[in-house]
Amino acid sequence: MAQELVLVENVDKSYWRDSLEIPVLRDITLKIKTGDFLALMGPSGSGKTTLLNMIAGIDRPSSGTIRVGDVNVSSLSESALAGWRSSTIGFVFQFYNLMPVLNAFENVELPLLLTKLNKKERRKQVETALGIVGLEDRMKHYPNQLSGGQEQRVAIARAVVTDPELILADEPTGDLDKVSAEEIMVLLSRLNKEFDKTIVMVTHDPRAAEKAGTQLHLDKGELHTE
Amino acid sequence: MKILKIVARNARRHLLRTSLTVIGLAIAVMSFAVIRTFVLAWYSQADATSPNRLIVINKVSLGFSLPLSYYGKIAGLEGVTGISWAQWFGGHYVDESNFFPQFAVDQNSYLELYPEFIVKESEMEAFRQQRNAAIVGRKLADRFGWSTGDKIQLVGTIYPGDWDFLIAGIYDGETELIDESQFIFRWDYIDETMKQESPARSGYVGSFVVQIEDPSQSAVMCDRIDALFANSSYESLSQTEKAFQLSFVAMGRSLVTGTEVISILVIGIILLVLTNTMAMTARERISEYAVMKTLGFRPFHIVGQILGESLLLATIGGLLGLGLTMLLTPIIALALGTFFPIFKVAPVTLVLGFLAAILVGFFAALFPGIKAVRTSIVDGLRIID
Numbered sequence: 083m084a085q086e087l088v089l090v091e092n093v094d095k096s097y098w099r100d101s102l103e104i105p106v107l108r109d110i111t112l113k114i115k116t117g118d119f120l121a122l123m124g125p126s127g128s129g130k131t132t133l134l135n136m137i138a139g140i141d142r143p144s145s146g147t148i149r150v151g152d153v154n155v156s157s158l159s160e161s162a163l164a165g166w167r168s169s170t171i172g173f174v175f176q177f178y179n180l181m182p183v184l185n186a187f188e189n190v191e192l193p194l195l196l197t198k199l200n201k202k203e204r205r206k207q208v209e210t211a212l213g214i215v216g217l218e219d220r221m222k223h224y225p226n227q228l229s230g231g232q233e234q235r236v237a238i239a240r241a242v243v244t245d246p247e248l249i250l251a252d253e254p255t256g257d258l259d260k261v262s263a264e265e266i267m268v269l270l271s272r273l274n275k276e277f278d279k280t281i282v283m284v285t286h287d288p289r290a291a292e293k294a295g296t297q298l299h300l301d302k303g304e305l306h307t308e
Numbered sequence: 309m310k311i312l313k314i315v316a317r318n319a320r321r322h323l324l325r326t327s328l329t330v331i332g333l334a335i336a337v338m339s340f341a342v343i344r345t346f347v348l349a350w351y352s353q354a355d356a357t358s359p360n361r362l363i364v365i366n367k368v369s370l371g372f373s374l375p376l377s378y379y380g381k382i383a384g385l386e387g388v389t390g391i392s393w394a395q396w397f398g399g400h401y402v403d404e405s406n407f408f409p410q411f412a413v414d415q416n417s418y419l420e421l422y423p424e425f426i427v428k429e430s431e432m433e434a435f436r437q438q439r440n441a442a443i444v445g446r447k448l449a450d451r452f453g454w455s456t457g458d459k460i461q462l463v464g465t466i467y468p469g470d471w472d473f474l475i476a477g478i479y480d481g482e483t484e485l486i487d488e489s490q491f492i493f494r495w496d497y498i499d500e501t502m503k504q505e506s507p508a509r510s511g512y513v514g515s516f517v518v519q520i521e522d523p524s525q526s527a528v529m530c531d532r533i534d535a536l537f538a539n540s541s542y543e544s545l546s547q548t549e550k551a552f553q554l555s556f557v558a559m560g561r562s563l564v565t566g567t568e569v570i571s572i573l574v575i576g577i578i579l580l581v582l583t584n585t586m587a588m589t590a591r592e593r594i595s596e597y598a599v600m601k602t603l604g605f606r607p608f609h610i611v612g613q614i615l616g617e618s619l620l621l622a623t624i625g626g627l628l629g630l631g632l633t634m635l636l637t638p639i640i641a642l643a644l645g646t647f648f649p650i651f652k653v654a655p656v657t658l659v660l661g662f663l664a665a666i667l668v669g670f671f672a673a674l675f676p677g678i679k680a681v682r683t684s685i686v687d688g689l690r691i692i693d
Contacts, residue, residue: 140602140685161606168604175689179599183317193603195310240603 087248087280088114088137093146095132095303106132108303110146116247119274119281121294128300130284131252137282138171138250139163150248168196172241172279174251178233180225180240186212187221190239197244211239214277215269231262238269242279249273251283255290267293311609315616318593326621329585333625333665334632336578341633341653341661342640343571348657349648350564354553356485356650359523360389361421363552364516364533367543370396373512374542381536382518387529390519392417395495395512399462399471401452408448409487410462412495419443419492421519424482431456431477439497441476445488447649449478462491467498487649518546575664582672586618590676597680598688611677615670622669626662633661 090112097104106129114120122130135141136148139155140163148155153166167173180189190211194204212218215235225233234254241249251270255263271293273279283294291297299306319326364382366372376393383391397410415436419425427435427443435441444454454460458475473493481488495513502510520529530546537544547555557564590597597610633653641651 135686138602164601164604164606167602173602175599179595179689181314181596181599183314183321188313192600196604 085116086113087116087118087151088112088282089147089149090133090137091147091149093133093136093143093148095129095136095141096144106303107143107300110303110305112298112305114280114282116280117274117278118296119271119294120283121291121297122282122284122300123286123288123291123297124300126286129303130300133300134250134252134282134284137248138173139167168193169244170246170248172244172246172249174234174237174241174249174254176253176256178225178230178237178257180233180236182225185222185224186217186228186236186239189225189236190243193240193244207243208239211243212236214242214273215239229262230258231265234258234262234266235269238266238273242273242277247280249279249281251281253284253286255285255287263287263290311612312616315613315620318589318613319617319620322589325585325588329582330621330625330628332581333578333622333668334628336574336668337626337629337661337665338632338636339574340571340664341630341657342636343567343574344657344660345633345637345640345651345653346648347564347568348654349651350560351554351557352485352648352650353487354550354557356424356483356487357549357553358424359526359548359550360520361549362518362520362526362530362533362546363549364518364544364546365514365552367534367545370514372542373514374516374544376511376513378516378537378542378544382516382533385529385532385536387521387525387532388518389521390417390421392421392517393495393513393515394418394517395498395514396466397462397464397491397493397498398466399464401460401462406452408451408489408491410491410493412498413492415441415494415496418517419479421517424486425479426482427477427479434476435494438474438476439494439500440471440473442473442491442493443477443479444475444492445490445649446478446480447488448491449475451489454478467502469501471497484652485650489649517549575668579668579671582618582621582668583675585621586614586672586676587679589617590614590680594680594683594688595690598683598685601685601688607681610680611673614677614680615673618673619666619669622665622672626665629665630658630661633658 090110093107093110094105095107097106110133122133124130132141136143137150137155139158143156146156150170155163155166158166181192184192187208190208191204194207199207209218212221215238217232217235217239220228220232225236228236254270255266258266267290270281270283274281281294283290285291364374366374379391379393382388392414395412397412399410400406401408419427419432431443435443449455454475456475456477460473460475462471462473464471479488499510518529518533520526526548530548533546534544600610637651637653641648644651
């Protein structure tokens, strides 16, 4: 039986605008098992990206705890969070967020610069990651020389190159056409099934969500199970 | 692939903006170095003085003369090892714009007191033999293409009329600090003429140059010389040669101070320009920094990128500015040779110019760097959902 990888317990999150408190998430409790592929759905402003960010340790809950594996993410310092993210989390952004001055190879190599791997070992891992996403022949291409779908595949290669336990994807198909979106979803499904990656994906797209094993809905900061 | 590679590539992203910033930096550093060279040139004559030489002038002002009869009294003082005299001539060559320092001096003693003026003995002999002989500095001779044996004419203003001279010799400075733009001729040439044309002006000199045995006694010697002529019709004012030269510098001190302030302002302005460039750069890349932070990069990586780019621009701009300075100063030296006989970029100026550029690069990165680090990942990614 699969173990729990992510445990979100009684999490509340509010933002403050001047003296006005804006609640975003209310009493969220969620368990994600190793190997799960979870789709978080919900209308804009429902708090799904905020929840994803808190699991990634780039935002903090107002109250409650978030654990990933044995780590209490909400209690780590910024510096410790940075180190933890680099080894544990692979993040895929809606708008790819590749470095425009780096080619595909260099973009994928970026997270490996924080490891102790030597140049040869880094090259091997980058080539493997780009091979998984089917872009071995685009290594020297810069982001502006790639299509949106290809850029997102490079971003996914960057997310998996450190072999993280958890992949967090924020609307990975949100900026893509139907065909490219389908390709990305096939790729994420493959990462989940073939490489046993646990994936949490935020999406508006019901077709994308169908690829996930579990779908959860957030509405007005509250979680609803499908 | 390293962070430095990202820094170098980022610097080329907005080539026009980067180029303009680098050019601005180069011009600022060049201005700083040229102005500093100008200030050093202003003081250079004082640096070339000897500590054992005193200058004695009329207490009223340099425009008034002293009787040559003071010579014996000063020479007789204990501690005086040499004495000579000089008179400012104030003429021009062919055209009024051809101005250069001209001194009528005693042919037997003056250059003995200035061993830093290197003259061949044969030329000194010719100088002593002919009353209208002149010794000229190497730079001055080069400027007008004069050589030994040439006959030239100066138009006098303090001593009106056309004055014919024979170039008897050319002196070289012992060091590069020595002014090689002087025209030195015999005082008896004008004095003999004055005896005939304006007898009341005969027998007077502009200043005495007094060599003393012990430079540490210069203040005492000045007092003793001035005491000799106290309450006379021609009271004297004695000072060290350095103090005498600095009195000229003091006349333009406000100009020099103003110039120095401008050089600092130029650096201040370029600091603002580079800060603005780096702030724009950091603002445009705030989402990239957020992505890097998401991937696990630390604040020092982010600050390192901004600081690296700022220092790269500052270094290129600084080196370019110093290169321009080296190209420009010989041209300025040629144009201002009469006013600034020594106009040369000092090594310390190059070091200061480069340091100023590096400091500008460092401080320009501070504010954008702090802002980039303080911006949260969420704000950087603009995730509001």
